[in-house]
Amino acid sequence: MRGRDRFALPILRRARRDATLTRPAVSILLPVRDEGRFLGETLASLSAQTYADFEAIVVDDGSRDASAAIAEAHARDDSRFRVVRAQRAGMVAALERGRAEAEGAFIARMDGDDVALPGRLETQLEALESEGLTACGGRIAYFPRRLVGDGGRRYERWINGLVTPEAAALDVFVECPLPHPALVVRADALAAAGGYRDCGWPEDYDLVLGLWRRGARFRNVEEVVLRWREHPDRASRTDPVFAQGAFVSCKVDHLRRSLLVGWESVVVWGAGPVGKAFARELTKHGTAVAGFVDVDPRKIGRRLYGAPVVGVEAAARFACSFALGAVAREEGRQQVRDVAAAQGRREGVDFIAVA
Known part of the structure; x- marks a missing residue:
């Protein structure tokens, strides 16, 4: 069945799947660490997706707050969710643990402090299938707006403009052209790229550059698919792998390989x-x-x-x-x-x- 035909009857996909019967089309990887303040809203936004054929794997990376309990309570109400309690080993280890559990042909990412718009998965899967893309992201909206500085607004405008594979490829060494919490990628392509690697620089950008080096086509869909939460404890503000020098190291490594x-x-x-x-x-x-x-x-x-x-x-x-x-x-x-x-x-x- 052609990709466009597969998604021509979204009403059938809106019915909640029985997680015990079939392999899901999409596996959502959701690593969390101490995200209890926001996690309930995040999980609810996934349960509300118009495309229902997914599993969500919540990997709790040694949280010291109620994150794991919140996720487990949600999983009792929605059988598409599973919770894996892990030792505190970091983002890459949590992602790889989730990937090992994943059964879907597509891997979607989500962070525990963001909010997915209801049509996110449906819109992205339609683009992936109908255009033969390897991966896609989508337009984002930072919130709350009062906390979004000039740099965040510039980044939002930039990434929201990368809606063709050509534009994304030209700017691939400027910054990561696909917002990671909004990423959907073919599982076989993710595996061929080596999965998520712990190299001392951002694992999401490393993955996208690895996909690009292998000839992947990707873009952001025109619709806003994610509300990206701005707050002072975001990992991109506190984790040293997101320091500017780490980004340069990542880019140079992939430039030298390509x-x-x-x-x-x-x-x-x-x-x-x-x-x-x-x-x-x-x-x-x-x-x-x-x-x-x-x-x-x-x-x-x-x-x-x-x-x-x-x-x-x-x-x-x-x-x-x-x-x-x-x-x-x-x-x-x-x-x-x-x-x-x-x-x-x-x-x-x-x-x-x-x-």
Whole structure:
């Protein structure tokens, strides 16, 4: 049956499945640690999905609050939910424990402090099946809005714009193009990518880059599928794997395994903090930095990490080096992209934007 036909009768999918009879189409992985304040709302949002053929595996990562008890109470009311109590071993271990229990052909992610919109799974599965995607995310809405700063609003606008596979692929080294709490991925593709790895950097971004390196097509669906809760205890604010240096290490590792293969050196377009961070990490791992290109006259003529900083008019001297457009702000990245294209660079071939 074609993918679109499979989801043509959503009323049949809205009836709650009998968890004892068949393998579910979707396995939702929900690792939690001390999420008792928000977990009830999260679980209720999953039970309210219009697409009902799923199992939800809640892995309690050694919570010291009532998280496990809240999840177990919910599981008694909804047989699609299972709770695994685990030792406090961290996010990756919890995800892999859940993945080992999963039976679905698709793996969906959820965090214990967020809220899924009712049509989330139905919308994402329709896109996956009808378009032959490997994975997909969806548009997000941070809440409560009073706690969302300028950076969060910029990130929300950016990620909500990545609604085609082409746009997501072009920005794959800027930040993670799929919001992990909204991710749905084919289980076999997740396994082929090695599952979730503990490398000292964000496991979600590592996975998405691993999928991309294997030729995966992914995008965010146009509908808002997740309300992403902003609060000071979010893991992305407290866990060192989400430090900026860890993100750069992750990106450089995957760059060296993909686009930089066969290139002897790199030229970094941008001699600011982003460009310097990438140059340090590249040099650390043995990739030569031939030079920097910048528009700031105060930087031109200097040397960074032993490499010269030149103006745009002199960029052609690095024609034999792969170019990284290392600029933090979106407007600046677009300017670098325009100049690179004018000089004959091809994005994804001898040039890529990073941040």
